[in-house]
Amino acid sequence: MDNDKQYLKILSKQFTNVAMTATEIINLQSILSLPKGTEHFLSDIHGEHEQFAHVLKNGSGAVKRKIDDEFGNILSEKEKRDLATLIYYPEERISLIQRKKMVNSMDDWYLVMINRLIRVCKSSASKYTRSKVRKALPKDFAYVIEELITGRRDLGDQEAYFNEIIKTVIRLGKAPDLIIALSKAISRFVIDHLHIVGDIYDRGPGSHICMDTLMHYHSVDIQWGNHDIVWMGAATGQLACIATVLRFSARYGNLDILEDGYGINLLPLFKFAIDTYKDDPCECFRLHYREGEYDLANAQMDRKMHKAIAIIQFKLEGQMIKKHPEFRMEDRLLLDKINIEKVTVTIDGKEYQLKDSNFPTLDPNDPYKLSVREEEVMEKLKAAFINCDKLQEHVRFLYRKGSLYKVYNNNLLYHGCVPLNDKGKFLEVELCGHKYRGKALYDELEKWLRKGYYAIDPEEKQIGMDMLWYTWCHKNSPVFGKDKMATFERYFIEDKETHLELKNPYYTWYDKDETVTMILNEFGLNSSESRIINGHVPVETKKGELPIKCGGRLLVIDGGFSKAYQPKTGIAGYTLTYNSYGFLLAAHEPFESVEKAVETGSDIHSETVLVQHVERRKTVADTDTGKEIKETIEELEELLRAYRKGELVEKE
Ligand SMILES: O=P(O)(O)OC[C@H]1O[C@](O)(COP(=O)(O)O)[C@@H](O)[C@@H]1O
Ligand SMILES: [Mn+2]
Missing domain, CATH: 1.10.287 (Helix Hairpins)
Known part of the structure; x- marks a missing residue:
């Protein structure tokens, strides 16, 4: 041999x-x-943990479809809705039924519900091998559920046999536990694999909770979004990234994420902000909080912290730009263009009035230098970020399960774009003295992002850390894909023209067949059925925009979870499932609350807006x-x- x-x-x-x-x-x-398992694609979750959890539970309509397939006209719409609610929120629903005495006999209700759940569970599990089903079942009830969903062909009266088992469970007071176990099993079987196409973090109140949920999910991959990358940078101790994540949290009234979610002490920043901006109303730093979800008593204080960290961010960014002339970001050096006496700033040769004139920490001779106290604050924050076990655990999970792009079952997934030039060809980008484009650009960048966290060599690690910041906000970054981040302008300049962030030419070319084919080929995909799944850009439904580009060869599935963006998009957003028959694009309406969902059986109305059937039913052999x-x-x-x-x- x-x-x-x-x-x-x-x-x-x-x-x-x-x-x-x-x-x-x-x-x-x-x-x-066997038929191919169902994939679920979500993107731009932006810390909306309740809505995220709900869409995971309903599988963007996949659970409802199973119920419909199983019960068609046998059950009324209301009965089907109630069954779906029970599957999503078994504990809450059972306790509501008990509390409000909604049924005459709990035991009869348990018997009927368990029977219905078994049918849904059985049909959801039918795609999998017995061994996979067995492994996926909740431990305590694995044996009973397996018995109930596989049945015994040698027994004459199966129904009587099942009812005997179920009645014993009810008699022993274990019905609620069995219902919970069955519901979990259904959710588990309905979706085989989850893709998160970026931006778990920022804006909403529960990014850390979303991360915990993902860490417990049975099968997931993540394509990093710009907002995930800035948190990854913060976790390495990269100062500009730390300032940025704090600024976002302050701006959305979510500093709790850091304090309570991650246990990061904000007292040094708090004290510094009070002392430095004590009489300053910080008008430019009003928060974007949500009615009823923010304690207004904190507003004055949070605004000061918001301003303090924003100024620190601008200084640290300036330092990065000066340290890395190869980034060619000098046009973003704005603090040295401020004229304090005239209260103006000059950008691209044009002078603008500033809306704020109080910059007590700005040294006109060295505007990018942190003051002594600013430096102390940042040193303490850096230590807190690096030593935060929970954040480190979350970020390691992002590194383990995540990447900048993913080729999966013949589709290409990424958050932002593949940078293109005006002619629609791959844009050549210089990184550390070498030029890259297309897939090579993605691969090279990803190597650096990993080094930023894992490299032992301090020099390599530092470059990697700075590349995390670069990837967050550089115009050539595939996850950012805009010509600049106009944060400074939005805070300080009235003229809205200056706030504009122009998108990379990718977004004007991505409707064209040649472009989509060029990108897919670049990533080794040559099948006519291959698709690009894209996140990042909210689909502005109100303006008549559709998530379907290039005749369905490219789908933009910004889940629109971000409540901050809902007035603009008009709906909560789009998610996607890909089962053995094809792609289903679901449009969601905003989610109100778990209480409302449990009580009224209201789902986030998930309307299926696009169905693209595959040429023939896909089996595991095709994956x-x-x-x-x-x-x-x-x-x-x-x-x-x-x-x-x-x-x-x-x-x-
Ligand atoms: O409106 P906000 O939340 O302050 O954020 C604005 C910034 O966020 C960005 O839109 C990036 O966030 P997205 O990746 O969610 O689009 C920047 O382009 C912009 O400068
Ligand atoms: Mn994004």
Whole structure:
């Protein structure tokens, strides 16, 4: 046996004889014929943890579809809705039914509901092998549920048998637990794999809660968004990134995320802000909070912290631009263009009045230098970020499950864009003295982002950390894709023209077939069925914009979770599922609250707006997992031949 066949020897340790090898081939072959599992695509969650949790529970309409398939006209719309609510919020729904005495006999209700749940669970699990189902079932009820969903063909009266089991469960007071277990199993089976196409962080109140939810999800990958990357940068101790995440949290009245969510002490910043901006009303730094969700008593204080950290951010960004002339961002050096006496700033040769004149920490001779106290504050914050176990755990998870782009089952997923030039060709971008474009740009950048967190060599690590900041806001960054971040202008200049951030030419070309084909080919995708799944840009439904570009070859699925952007988009946003029959794009309305959903059975109304059927029903054989299985089958066939030719000797 030559060296290439060494793997057969290794394989023979697991499959020690002809019978075992043949059985495995048959098992794998049968998996290949199962329908492809459903993928779920969500993007731009922006800290809206309740709405996020809800869409995960309803699988963007996938649970409802299962219920419809199973019960069609047998149940009324209301009964189907109630069943869906029970699956999403089993504990809350059971307790509501009990509290409000909504049914005559709880036991009868349990019997009916458990029977219905079993049917939905059975049909949701039918795509999977028994072994996968077994592994996925909640431990305490694994045996009972398996029995209930697989049944016994040798028994005459199955229904009587099932009812006996269920009645025993009810008699023992375990019905609520079984309902919870069944609901969890259904949610688990309805979606096989989740893709998060970026921007879990910022704006909303619960990014850290979304991260906890994701860490417990059964199967997920993440394409980093610009807002995730700035948090990753903050976790490495990169100061401009730290200032930026704090500024966003302050601006949206969410400093609690840092204090309570991550246990980061903001007292040094608080004290500094009070002392420095004590009589300043900080008018330019009014917060974007949500009625009823923000304690107005904190407003004065939060505005001062908002201003303090914004000024620090502008200084630190200036330092970065000066430290890295190769970034060519000098046009973003604005603090040295301020004329304090005239209260103006000059941008691109034009002088603008500033809306604020109080800059007590700004040294006109060295405007980018942090004052002594600013420096102290940032040193303390840096230590707090680096030493925050929970943040580090979340960021390591982002690194483990995430990347800048992903090729998955013949589709290409990324958050922002592939930077293009005006002619619609890949834009050439210089990184650390070398030029890259297209996929190479993505790959090179990703290497640096990983080094920023993991490199041992301090110099490499520092460059990587600075590249995290670069990727957050540079005009050539594929996850940002705009000509500038006009934060300074939005705070201080009235003229709205200066606030504009122009999008990369990608967004004018992405409707064209040649462009989409060029990008897909660049990432090794040549099938006519391949698609690009894109996040980042809110789809402005109000202006008649659609998430479907290039005849459906590119889909923009900004989930629109961000309540801050809902007035603009008109709806809560779009999410996508891809099952064995094709793609389903769902449009969501804003989510009000869990209480309302439990009480009225109201879902986020998830309307299916686009259905693209695949040419023929997809099976596991058509997926990436299928490819791996086929390779394994080939290896096992080789092993079988080796046993049969006497090159290997069977063991027991
Ligand atoms: O309106 P906000 O929340 O202050 O944020 C504005 C900034 O966020 C960005 O839109 C980036 O965020 P998105 O990735 O969510 O679009 C910047 O382009 C812009 O400068
Ligand atoms: Mn984004």
